[in-house]
Amino acid sequence: MRTISIINLKGGVAKTISAANIAHILATRHGKRVLLVDNDKQGNISKMFGLHGYDRPSVADILTEREPDMEEIIAPSQYGTLDIIPANMSLLKANFEALLDAARPQQTRLRAALGRVAGEYDYCVIDCAPDLNISTINALAASHDALVPIKIDKFAFDGLAELKEQIDSTREDLNPDLALRGCFVTSYQNNEVCRQGEAWLRAQRDYPVFGAHIRRTEKVDESTFANTPIVEYSPRCGAARDYLALVSEYLGGTSDSDTSGAKGGK
Numbered sequence: 001m002r003t004i005s006i007i008n009l010k011g012g013v014a015k016t017i018s019a020a021n022i023a024h025i026l027a028t029r030h031g032k033r034v035l036l037v038d039n040d041k042q043g044n045i046s047k048m049f050g051l052h053g054y055d056r057p058s059v060a061d062i063l064t065e066r067e068p069d070m071e072e073i074i075a076p077s078q079y080g081t082l083d084i085i086p087a088n089m090s091l092l093k094a095n096f097e098a099l100l101d102a103a104r105p106q107q108t109r110l111r112a113a114l115g116r117v118a119g120e121y122d123y124c125v126i127d128c129a130p131d132l133n134i135s136t137i138n139a140l141a142a143s144h145d146a147l148v149p150i151k152i153d154k155f156a157f158d159g160l161a162e163l164k165e166q167i168d169s170t171r172e173d174l175n176p177d178l179a180l181r182g183c184f185v186t187s188y189q190n191n192e193v194c195r196q197g198e199a200w201l202r203a204q205r206d207y208p209v210f211g212a213h214i215r216r217t218e219k220v221d222e223s224t225f226a227n228t229p230i231v232e233y234s235p236r237c238g239a240a241r242d243y244l245a246l247v248s249e250y251l252g253g254t255s256d257s258d259t260s261g262a263k264g265g266k
């Protein structure tokens with residue numbers, strides 16, 4: 001199982017939209033077995049897939065339970081080989097609990113839990129919160145690839161240096177397999193600001209950038225109200241085609257047969 005964190009310290013940059021659609025495309029268009037982890041207390045992924053609530057276990061249990069029951073925590077989605085680990089506000093308390101409980105490793109609990117189901121999936125996609133808390137550090141410690149969605153605006157590059165620093169230190173301290181695989185521009189519009197912002201990003205050396213960017217289209221907003229992934233909701237819209245291209249580009253650069261690095265159990 002190869003694990004991907006969708007991460008940016010900023011909110012509203014399309015982390016959740018990207019995590020949901022990348023996971024859905026990997027499962028439905030590439031026939032992969034995919035586990036999508038909602039790692040944000042907002043629970044937006046869980047809401048999209050009709051799995052938000054407080055009467056079932058969630059990702060919070062992975063942070064707090066000594067032996068989380070993964071069979072109970074993982075829920076099937078309506079899309080074949082795509083399964084979901086949901087989240088809700090209890091993740092807030094779980095972060096505090098994990099922070100106070102230093103009796104066992106605090107940063108590798110998600111990795112250990114995912115390691116136990118690594119044989120059952122080809123990919124795991126983690127939707128992160130715009131934060132560097134215990135949850136996001138657990139996500140980075142569990143991941144091979146960090147993918148960074150960027151929405152070009154005045155503050156687009158704020159926090160990017162801090163994120164890179166966190167990725168580098170996580171690689172050094174916890175997870176030698178972690179790489180910043182690439183940034184990609186979201187909500188792209190064919191205007192001067194987007195063109196210049198993307199050109200700047202492509203010109204610098206610190207952050208690899210995917211060739212694909214995701215065009216802004218109202219269909220994406222509509223798809224969230226319909227709780228439907230974009231390639232199902234509007235297969236011909238720009239954003240659907242762009243997410244398909246992004247996933248193909250990602251897969252093109254990744255050894256498809258790489259199941260060796262089931263992070264976890266380390």
Ligand SMILES: Nc1ncnc2c1ncn2[C@@H]1O[C@H](COP(=O)(O)OP(=O)(O)O)[C@@H](O)[C@H]1O
Binds near residue numbers: 013044188215218219
């Ligand atoms: N390609 C796009 N075109 C139009 N709207 C988009 C696009 N991508 C994301 N959005 C909108 O931007 C908002 C933030 O997206 P979201 O994925 O929730 O961001 P984050 O998880 O980073 O906070 C949502 O309302 C979403 O519908």
Ligand SMILES: [Mg+2]
Binds near residue numbers: 040
């Ligand atoms: Mg989000």
